[in-house]
Amino acid sequence: MTRSLRELFRPSSIALVGATDKSGWSLSAFQNLRDHEFAGKVYLVNPRTEVVHGETAHRSLSGIGEPVDLAFVMVPTTAVLSVLREGAGLGIRNYVVLTAGFGETGPAGKRLEDEIVAFAVEHGLTVLGPNGNGYINAAGRTTPYGLPIPAPLLPGPVGVVLQSGALASSVLSFAQARNVGLSLLTSMGNEAMVSVTDVMSYLVDDPGTRVIALFLESVRHPAEFARVCLRAARAGKPVVALKIGTSALASHTAQAHTGALVGDDRVIDAAFRRFGVLRVHSLEDLIITAGLLASVGRIDGRRLGVVTPSGGASEIIADRAEQEGLELPAFAPDTVARLTGIVPGFATVQNPLDVTGYVVVDRTLLGRALEVVAEDPGIDAVLLLNDLPRVAPADPSVTLQIAGATAERIRRSRVPVVVVSNVLTDITEFGRHVQAQTGFPYVAGGIEHGMTAIGNVVRWSEAVRQVRDVAPAAVVEPPAAGPGEVWAEHRAAGLLAGHGIPVVPAELAAGEAEAVAAAERFGYPVVLKAAADGLGHKSDIGGVRLGLTGPDEVRAAHREVLAALRDRGHPDAATLVQPQRRGGVELLVGVVRDPAWGPAMAIGLGGVWVEALRDTALRLLPVTPDDVRAALAELRGYGLLTGARGAEPADLGRLSEVIARIGELAVELGPRLTALEVNPLLVTGSRVEALDALITWS
Amino acid sequence: MTRSLRELFRPSSIALVGATDKSGWSLSAFQNLRDHEFAGKVYLVNPRTEVVHGETAHRSLSGIGEPVDLAFVMVPTTAVLSVLREGAGLGIRNYVVLTAGFGETGPAGKRLEDEIVAFAVEHGLTVLGPNGNGYINAAGRTTPYGLPIPAPLLPGPVGVVLQSGALASSVLSFAQARNVGLSLLTSMGNEAMVSVTDVMSYLVDDPGTRVIALFLESVRHPAEFARVCLRAARAGKPVVALKIGTSALASHTAQAHTGALVGDDRVIDAAFRRFGVLRVHSLEDLIITAGLLASVGRIDGRRLGVVTPSGGASEIIADRAEQEGLELPAFAPDTVARLTGIVPGFATVQNPLDVTGYVVVDRTLLGRALEVVAEDPGIDAVLLLNDLPRVAPADPSVTLQIAGATAERIRRSRVPVVVVSNVLTDITEFGRHVQAQTGFPYVAGGIEHGMTAIGNVVRWSEAVRQVRDVAPAAVVEPPAAGPGEVWAEHRAAGLLAGHGIPVVPAELAAGEAEAVAAAERFGYPVVLKAAADGLGHKSDIGGVRLGLTGPDEVRAAHREVLAALRDRGHPDAATLVQPQRRGGVELLVGVVRDPAWGPAMAIGLGGVWVEALRDTALRLLPVTPDDVRAALAELRGYGLLTGARGAEPADLGRLSEVIARIGELAVELGPRLTALEVNPLLVTGSRVEALDALITWS
Structure with a gap:
């Protein structure tokens, strides 16, 4: 599939099929290809109109008369298959189907969708969608995408896969505001053929992608998802996911307590943990964390040195660090001595460091302090609180020089340096200019989300070391048991004991004498329980008697428990006698x-x-x-x-x-x-x- | 104090004392007054330079020769008092002291600070600071403030009080990015004279302020804080606070368990709850929540109707609503029927409502759906997911018309309508233009923080109804007890019982016979405990014996407990016998x-x-x-x-x-x-x- 996707995402020519001035999607797709400078040819196809979007349109794909690599399909639902038929005949192998009305609408739509997939498989076609908005290959300036793409479109290392159409615009806007460049963004639609995991797999192999960011409503192919996540972990490419919604955990688990405890969402958490996927909880954190991962890679430790020009911000950072499980260790004596020589006399040298508002007077202060803190042997990373300028001053040269010096210090640092801004405001055009001119690194947006991102990077760096392939277990011969059968404790315990799990000693007792004999062997006090297959919670029928201190109590308990079992239709049941444990x-x-x-x-x-x-x-x-x-x-x-x-x-x-x-x-x-x-x-x-x-x- | 502050914050003329081209603070203060169009006169005072910031400077305050309402003091620490002396002689009553080096540096600085306060009190002066950056009266275009203020400075209903200098710039930038206007922002400094609570009190009375936003490192005057918060609650003005840091809870509470449980930060939580203060946990939430409170006022209920153009966003909102304790009830049948007539056939009519990407085709769709949902009888507020446009289209008239129609529907709505954007990006200049032109309301920035803000408004609306004055308790005559004394259980229990609190029956026993007699009166099983003043946890010395089932056990327990007490230096102690309770x-x-x-x-x-x-x-x-x-x-x-x-x-x-x-x-x-x-x-x-x-x- 990865080879097919390489073709799908890198066409040299695109036909917009069903192009019309009446459709915002058509107009957007056309404008996106033009405004974001698609280098190949674009053909408009409309059977009834000669001019669309101010260009000459073709009546059909066949009418184009030149090779087409990708058809972007916006025709009515029932016409999609015939477009594929025509295209297949012309040798067009790649399709983005924007058209809705398929599987998402019910069984009739699902049948149409299945027909399309069957046809595509038969003819070796690749279909993205239907019911998606297309994709944006930012690095390749290839934007067959049906909603407006805000300019500038920034190419970069983050690959985004979305199980949502409408959110793509928000992700694009936000990534741009954070100056985070994208390699590829896909709006998956119904995943009839190309699935989230297919695109993830492509991105794992894509040298232009360093981080994979996902918006998920559901994981449609858990096994494939697990495989591709493990592959990403091995490749050192983080997968960050915003997974929303909850789906029902099958109710067959209701028998055991555990069923009630295993919320589906917690299973997702457990699965993500197992496969090294970093779960985030907002669109902002999705992009801010992905951007930081793309920028600093791993952070191998929880000890943070913090350099700020503000006491208030230092305290917010200290509070948030604790929440994220990060440590702010005391600086080494040498660090303290060197910082004391740098900061003003009225500053307190500690971690987090507030170099004070004196930065207004001496703009090199923060950078010099950073250099010292970065050399402290007791830290794993530095947090530098440093806003990018928003508006160009009359003479930007000093600003650029200061930023350049800081950037240079960050490049030379032994440990990763994470730059965080005070609050989450857009990186402005001038801010982007400063970054481009000076190599000033990624700025995590705001202390709140920035600390989340640092915590995420640290957690991912720990998790990825532990991700491992899991060999399929050798299945032992399952014991004979009827469907839906619930085993009595002594049978379950016997199975456990037979497999090396320590269980409390126990003896089955059919009659009172046997029960007493067992109790005497164990010594009092003992526990006596109902023993019958098909019972769930024994205590619900009074079937667990604790702390029996003598033969009379054992006999009475045995009688009563058996009577309760008989009442519930277990005429031949027995009881189970165990020593009573205390403490623990x-x-x-x-x-x-x-x-x-x-x-x-x-x-x-x-x-x-x-x-x-x-x-x-x-x-x-x-x-x-x-x-x-x-x-x-x-x-x-x-x-x-x-x-x-x-x-x-x-x-x-x-x-x-x-x-x-x-x-x-x-x-x-x-x-x-x-x-x-x-x-x-x-x-x-x-x-x-x-x-x-x-x-x-x- | 409020009258003095009214003078302080509304001067007709300002002298910048210690103005110099060499200081960024001086330059900023001067530029702020000029760029933000202070209507009064500005005088520069420098004893050694004739021209400062391109203007003629005065040698001293006396040299100005005209009335000055406010002196903005940036002279060296040791020179501040003489500036106040000179000013007082000239009748200048208001001072903002930017200069640092006072109480924040230690005892010597504190003495200087105390001298200034004493002089100010004696001469009826009002001093803000020292060690603050000044204030910004946005409505009055009065900006004696020592750091750059980003343009435009938006006047509005949110009053901000900050126990931090450096964060003011972040708050200003962020408020501007959210299009939240400020009435007054003060950077408090050391609060030598004017305190946070003084400014809060001023803002409660200020008709231009609807919401008070605080950044607090510590609450210096708890009783005053409580009073002003109650006054704010009565005035219907929300107080929103970002409170950071932790201070030590006095260790004298260590004796009782509770001491270990009462973290200081939790006391702050309890206090804020009592006084109706809404606590937030990031700078972003401080401004976003304050902005929403200023815009919608109260939301009297937890039932939210949600209108969006996106399934993905709807699901994020549903997840977040649950976290915030908000409900998304099913729409009423009439609402469903009317919505079915509006949304496309392939849309699902439910709460949260996704009107689908068809908004691209029919831009009135969202507004028409909003109108229907707002009339649903089962909801207390509507969340409308609607981004403001970022860039002006070639012809903005359609955009303005759509926004205007939505704004009109929101104005007419029976219930509050909260507009939330998908992600937290800046409101651009064009976005602000749309809001100004059409009356389009406040937009809470991003689903993540927007949902927090809605939850906050709902919580505040509930809390403010419960805020009440607390009459000082009548103190009863405290029983005779030595300092640091720890009362034995029977004395403590006696006190409780005497004040109407039910306690388990108990009898003191000096000897074994008495203990047994008591046990027989209560009936077995009984509990026997050590009874001696000055004991903390009785169980630490084996002084609690549970479940005694007969006279022999009681006698043995009595002997052993008394022996343990004797070993700990309680020769004359007794035991306490109580019936043993079960269950509960x-x-x-x-x-x-x-x-x-x-x-x-x-x-x-x-x-x-x-x-x-x-x-x-x-x-x-x-x-x-x-x-x-x-x-x-x-x-x-x-x-x-x-x-x-x-x-x-x-x-x-x-x-x-x-x-x-x-x-x-x-x-x-x-x-x-x-x-x-x-x-x-x-x-x-x-x-x-x-x-x-x-x-x-x-």
Whole structure:
């Protein structure tokens, strides 16, 4: 597909089919090609009008009589296929279909769309759309695009793929306002043939693209998406995504608690994390972060040195740094000594550094301080707060000279220097001029979004080191189980134990005597539970009896639980007797199968925490013990595991191994496993034990 | 002070004292007055130079020989007082002191500053600063301000007060980029004499100011701040604040748990909430929210109708609305019917509404849809997604006509209409022209910040209805207690019970027999605790024994607890016996005295929740039961109180009354009360009982 896309995005001639003065789309496409200086030929095709947009039009594609590389199709819905037929006959291989009325309108439209795709596949055509606005190849000055493109169109390193037509204009305006150049922007439309992942794949291979920015409504091809993201990570090209909306997680997960906890959007988060995709939450952050990634590449550490001309801004930066998990370490003694020699006597030398308003008097102050801070051995990057000038002064030479000196210092810096402006205002024409003339680097727009962008770059730099290919798991023979079957605890626990997961000892008891005998073997107190396949939450029927301290209590509990089971149609059920554990911290480990992304694991603190707080971390499977450890550290109640208030700290290494092993087993059990829940998993120091388990099969 | 400030901010003549070509501040102040067309006279004063900034300078204030209303002082630190002396002699009453080197540099500077204030007070002078940049009275075109002011300076309804010099330029640039006009902007400096609250008070009375925007590093005068905020609320003028930094909460609160929970920044949150101040977290939100408040005033409800030309944008808006707690209710049937007649057949009529890219063909589409949605009876406001044009087309008349028609529809709307742009780019000169020509309203910049602003306006509209004057509490006679004394539970509980707060029954026991007798009266199981003044956490010394089921256990517990107390130097201590409660939900209610804001109450879920999760809500005292109820609803574990997973729901009315009563008592106990903690407060249905209490006195 990448070779086809190279053709699609680099035509030497374009025919606008269905061109008419009456259509804003037609006019925009025509003007875009003219105003942004498309080097090839443009033909207008209209069967009924001789002159369109002031040019002579052709009656049909056939009437052009010269080779056409790309047809930009704006004809009525029902006429699109015949345009493709005509074009295919003429050897035209590439099509952008702006026309709407296809799959997005319902089954009838979908049939038309399918016909088009079938025809295209059969004849080796490439079709972008339908129902998209086209694309903008900024580097190639090729703009078959049906909405106005604001001038100037800035070519550059960011490739943009949008599952939205209307937002493209906003992205273009905003990128221009940030002086962020684009390599390619595509408005995908219905993705009938060319998909988001196809274009991403093209951009991974495109030497002109350093960062891929996505606006996504849905991920239509999860497996392909995963593959191309891993390829991007290996190529060192960040993928930044604004993913909106929520789709329903299949309701078959309702049986286990976990189902309620795994919001679909959190699965997306988990998937993006796994594949190294940086998720942003606004259009502004999409472009500002992509621009910064294209400019500085990686930032390998969280320690930031901050140089500003403002105390107020320094404090905003300090607040935001904390929110982004960035550190502002104290400067090294040598740095402090050198800065003391530079800043005015009334300034305080600290990180963040405020060189003070004295910059008004000495305009070199900020640059000299930057040079010193950039050499501090204890930082991984410098944040330089420095607005670009908005309006050209009468004599711009001093401004250019100062900017040039700063740019030179930034180029020479050992660590990345991120320039951030105070507020998010447009980079003006003069600002762009200063950047072009002096090599002054990218300016992240405003402290608010700039700090988000720095946090994002740091997170991506960490994530991309951890992205890994995941070998498909060897599926073990799934145990015999009927469809939709829910396994009783002892069967589930047996399966876990058979695969190396520690479970609490337990004995099945058919009668009171057996129950008492088991209890005596374990020693009191014991737990007695209902044991019957097909039961979900045992506690809902009073089927969990805790803290039984003697034979009489065991006998009574056994009787009552069996009676409750009989009432629910389990005449031959038994009970399960276990020693009662005390102390420790309860966790929940649940696996559900997401229809798009496969098995996902929720890890949380058990009991009331899960119920009331939804304090869980979610990961796609498989997970390594290190992944689990990071997930545990995300929990709000993490302190309970590390010994808050004198509790025994959990052996996190052992705990993470056990949880990772549960995930491994869930993967090995293959797609028939609908849900697996260990709740609670009890950890007491280095003892980790599953106290209860539930498995559901499809 | 307000009368003095009216003089300070409206001078007819200004002397720039210490004017020199060598100073950027001097040049800026001079150019600002000239370029922004100050109508009065400007005098330059320099003892050693005849011509400054191309104008004839005066040797001294005395040398001017004409009346001067305001002296803008830029002389060296040690010369400032003599300028004031000279000015006072000449009858000059108003001073802006730009000069730094005063209180901000240390004790020596502070002494100089104090001298200036003393002299000013003695001679009836008004001094803004020192160490500020001056002010900008945009409406009055009076700009004694020491940094460049970007043109055009837009007058308008937002008054800005900044505890930062350098950020003023950013605020000005950003306000201009948003087409938000300012009434007054002041850069406060050291607030030696004129304080933030003084200027706020002036702005409350200023008819040209509709919204007050603050950048705060610290609230220097909490009581005054509270008073002026309440006055602003009564006047219907919103106060929006970006408050940064954290200051240390006095460590004397360490005794009670609550101390660790009451972060200083959360006290600020609680104070702002109490006084109706809207807190924002970026400079962008400060201006965007202030602009929207100035434009739409109140929005009395959370139900939003959304009209856009873009599906992608609609989905971003839906996501953001949920985050802001806004609702997008389904349209009424009549609205749906009317919209179906307007939008293209392939559009889906729903809220948020995407009228589709067909707006390219029919530019009236968005406005007509807006008119219908605005009449829907089920919404409180409309969000119209509509970018202002950036560049003037060849013939701007159509653009102006469309904008004018939309503006007219917005004026006629029953509910407020908030216009939001897709992304945060500058409003260009042409955009401003369109707004000026057509009355097109304020445009909140970008979906991201626009949704924050709408959420803010809704929250402010709710908060301002609840802002109330708080009558000073009648202080009850504080019980006799030595300084720093920590009361034993039974004394604290006695005090609570004596003031109408339900506490669990308890009996003091000096000996084993008494303890057993008490236990028998209550019935087993019982709790036995250490009872000795000066003890903090009893459990740290094993001083809390739960679930004692018989006389032997009680005797043993009594012996052991007394022994532990003796070991800690409490030879004459006793134990406290209480019935053991089961079930219910434990809460923590703690009061600490914040040095700035007075008594504040933390309400949280007790036990491990407080320890590990810091799940508390904080309120300044006093609180009403309604305040408490809102605070409870903020807790992450709120579901535990409302009957999550089949638990008995708490009687929230009764619970809120008891908690409010605890707050009332804490206030009545007066400033000697350092901390009061009820932990746990047990709620089981409608039974609410303090199970333990701790009081610390200063």
